[in-house]
Structures are given as C-alpha cells and as structure tokens.
Amino acid sequence: MNVIAEISRWAIPLILLLVPVVAYFRKVPVYESFVAGAEEGFKTGVRILPFLIGMLVSIRVFVDSGALNIVSYWLQPIFSFFGFEENFAAIIPLAIMRPLSGSGALGVATQLINEYGPDSFIGRLASTLQGSTDTTFFVLTVYFGSVGIRKYRYALKIGLLADIIGLIVSIWIVTKVFY
Numbered sequence: 001m002n003v004i005a006e007i008s009r010w011a012i013p014l015i016l017l018l019v020p021v022v023a024y025f026r027k028v029p030v031y032e033s034f035v036a037g038a039e040e041g042f043k044t045g046v047r048i049l050p051f052l053i054g055m056l057v058s059i060r061v062f063v064d065s066g067a068l069n070i071v072s073y074w075l076q077p078i079f080s081f082f083g084f085e086e087n088f089a090a091i092i093p094l095a096i097m098r099p100l101s102g103s104g105a106l107g108v109a110t111q112l113i114n115e116y117g118p119d120s121f122i123g124r125l126a127s128t129l130q131g132s133t134d135t136t137f138f139v140l141t142v143y144f145g146s147v148g149i150r151k152y153r154y155a156l157k158i159g160l161l162a163d164i165i166g167l168i169v170s171i172w173i174v175t176k177v178f179y
Contacts (some may be wrong), residue, residue, distance in 0.1 A: 133167065
C-alpha cells in the first residue's frame with residue numbers, strides 16, 4: 001500500500017486524538033474548553049444569521065427576477081469590444097454569480113459544463129474561473145459580520161477588483177493554454 005495514502009488516511013484521526021491528549025497532559029480542561037468554544041461558536045452563528053439570510057434572499061431575488069440575465073446581456077458588448085467570441089457570453093452569468101454565492105456559481109458552472117462539456121473551452125474556462133475567484137460578498141457577510149466589522153468598503157473594492165482580475169487572468173490563461 002502507498003505510504004502517503006496511508007498517512008493521509010490516518011492524519012485527521014491522529015490529530016483529533018493527539019490534541020486532547022496533549023491538552024490533558026498540559027492540565028487544560030479539555031471538555032470545558034470544548035464546551036466554551038461551542039458556546040461561542042453558537043453565539044457567533046446567531047449573530048451572523050440576519051446578515052446571511054439577507055444576502056441569500058437578495059441573491060435569490062437577483063436570479064429569479066431575471067436581473068442576472070439582464071446584466072449578462074448588458075455586459076455582452078463589452079466582451080465583444082475586446083474581441084472575445086460570442087461563446088464568451090456564456091461565462092458572464094458565472095462571472096457575476098461567483099462574487100455573490102459559491103453554491104449559485106457552482107450551479108451556473110455545472111450548467112455550463114453540462115451544456116458545453118468539461119473539455120470544451122467554456123467548460124475549462126468555467127472551472128478555471130471557479131478556482132481563481134472568491135465569493136466576495138459571502139466572505140464580507142459571514143466573516144466581517146461575525147466579528148462586528150461594519151465599515152468594509154475598501155475590502156469590498158479590493159475583493160471585487162480581485163474577482164475582475166481573476167476573470168481576466170482566467171480568460172487569458174485558458175485562451176493561451178487550450179485555444
């Protein structure tokens with residue numbers, strides 16, 4: 001059997017065993033520390049729940065109202081202006097959805113891969129875009145909301161700039177490698 005595979009298989013169970021054992025020998029109250037951490041985690045979950053519900057409802061309204069399709073249609077001439085072919089328009093909904101929702105973006109990417117195929121240019125571009133951008137609004141909602149940060153305009157600007165750069169670089173890399 002492969003040694004690396006065996007180490008990988010046992011790494012997590014060994015860590016889960018090792019941490020309480022080391023804590024016990026250092027006289028750390030293991031169970032009490034776990035309960036205190038779980039209580040704090042629950043409080044954090046309750047604190048960010050309104051932010052999370054608001055974001056998820058907004059995303060659902062954005063998609064179900066047809067606004068995603070309208071924005072995609074408006075952005076299509078920009079892609080054409082830069083010389084991208086017509087089939088690049090298929091990637092626009094994914095580029096819009098990715099900063100909003102990871103599961104929504106995964107759904108769009110799955111549709112693209114099912115429609116165009118995993119080895120197609122669009123399939124590869126969708127996969128590359130999924131791996132090179134982040135869910136900016138989700139990160140701001142969950143992580144900033146959990147610690148009470150209210151002023152995050154610079155983080156939003158930088159996150160969206162990173163998403164745009166991720167889109168441009170994804171297109172460039174997939175075009176150079178696969179086209």
